[in-house]
Amino acid sequence: RRRRTLDGQWEFLADPENEGYDADYGESFPTEVADRISVPSSWNAHTEYADYVGPAWYRRTFETGEESLLFTFHGVAHDATVYLDGEEVASHEGSYTPFTALARHLDAGEHELVVRADNTRGEATLPHDDADWFPHGGIHREVVAETVPDVYVRDLAVEYDLYGDEATVEAEVTLHNVGPRPAEPDLTVSVGDASVTDSVAVEGMDAATATLGLDVEDVDRWSPDDPTLYDVEARLHGEQADEREGDAFADDLRDRIGFRTVSTAGREILINGEPVDIAGVNRHEDHPEWGSAQPLRVQERDLDLIRRAGCNAVRCSHYPNHPRFLDLCDEEGVLVIEEIPMWQVDESTMTSSQERAQRALVEMIERDRHHPSIFAWSLSNECANDHPTVVDGTRQLKWAADGVDDSRLVTAASNTDFEGATDEVFDFCDFLSVNAYWGWYRDGDWDEFLDGIAAEYGEKPIVVTEFGAGAVPGERTHEGRKWSESYQADLLADCVDLFRERDDVAGFAVWQFCDTLTDPEAAMTRPRTHNNKGIVDEHRRPKEAYRVLRDRLADD
C-alpha cells in the first residue's frame, strides 16, 4: 500500500476565545496571520504556546492523483475534528489512540486538510482536569495518508492457541468495498512462512469480515529472553470478475505478532508457563524538548536506560504509549502493562466519562492486540473502587476488554486500601496492582500493608505498580531529608529488597522512570512543576536512585 506522511509544518492558529476561524476571517483559513508549527509535536513544546490550553486550528494542503485516501491520525490531544476541503470527515476524543478518515475517489489536484484540536480537560474528559501530568496539546503523533483501492483491507485481528510448538491461528480480516459493485477478491493471510488463501465476497458499498485459520509449526515462542517475532500479512489479489479499470485486486495490511502465553498461578505471573518477576518502571511520554511527541531516538534511549537499570518491564502510565515504543518493547523482550487514562475517577467523573473510557479501552486493545510485550490491560488508576458506580462501571470495562481480547491479564491499579477502604474492583482483576507511598506521603509499614492486601483479596499475584519518593535533581543533605536524592535512593532500595523477599509479590514498577512536567495547578506541591519521582531527571540524567536500582537488579 502506498503511504505518504503528512508530517512537517502546518499552519497553526490558537483560538483562545473558541471563535472558530470563520467568525473573524470569513470563509477561508487566515493563512496570512497563521503561525507555522511542526507535526507531530506538542504545541506546548513551542515557547510561544508553552502554557496554551484551549482549542487551536491546523491547516495544510496536499496534492493527490485521482484516488481514495485513508488518513490515519495517530494521536491528537485531546479532542479533534478533521475537515477535508471544508467538510467534516472525522472527530475523535482522546489523545492516545488513533482514528481514521476515508476520502473516497478524490479528484486529482490540491486539497486542504484542517484539524481543530482542543486540549481543554474537564469532568468528562479522560484524563479529567485534576490529572497529575501536563496536558500536552496538538497533533502530537504522526499523520499518514494511504492510497487504497475500492476493495481494501480495513482491519486484521490475529488470535492463536498454542500447543507445545504448534499454533492454531485465527485471522479475522475485515474488507471494505467503497465501490458500487460487488467484489470477490482472493485473500491470503500469512504468518511467517505459513499461509492460507480464500475468496471473500463483499457487496458494493459494504464491508465483510472473513475468518481464516492456519497452523504454524515449529513455533519459536516470544519470551523476555528470546523475543521472536513473526510477520503477519493480509493480502488481496485475484482478478475482478467484470472488466474494469485496474482489473486486479491489490492491497495489503501488515503487522507483527509473537507467540506466547500469559497466565497466573497462585501468586505468580507466568509467561509461557514460567514465572517471571516483574521489575519495572512507570513511564510517561514527556521530555523538556519534545513534550509528549518523542522522536524514535528518545524512545530508544528511554528503553535502553530502563534495560540498563536491570528492569524487564514498563507500566505505560497512564495511557497507551506511542506504538513505536511498544514495537521496541516487543523487540527487546520488555513486558508491558498498558492502561487507559482513567485516573483517580470518582463517582461523578465515572458517570460523565464512562462512555469515553469504554471507547478508549476498545481503541487501545484494537490498536495494540498484536504486541506480545503487552501482558496486561489496566482498566484504571486509583479510582474510587469502593463506590458502587465506579465498581459497576469498571466491571463493564472488564467485560469490554474480554470481548475484544481474552488472551491477556486484566488489572486495575488501586490505592483504595491505602486509603483504608476495600477495593471491590480487585474481585475481577487477575492480579492486584497496588499503588502506595509509605515513607513518602505517609509513614507506615510496608510489610503490614502487604500482609493486609494478601489476606484480603485471596490467592492472586500482587504487583506494586507505584511506590517512590520525590527527589529534586542534585539535592543532597547529610541527613537524607525528603526531596534529596539519597532519601529517594534509600527508600527505593528498602522497598525493592522487601518486595523481592516476599513470595506473594510478583513484581513492582517504580514511580517513575523520569521526572515529568505536571499540571501547572500542582506547582505548589510539586517543586519545579515537575513530578520529581524519576530515577532519572527530565533530561534523563541519572539520580542516585538509578544506580541503587541498577545495583539491586544487577545480581539477577
Ligand code: ADA
Ligand atoms: C499517584 C498517581 C501518579 C502520581 C503519583 C504521585 O499514585 O497514580 O500518577 O501522581 O501518585 O507522584 O503522587
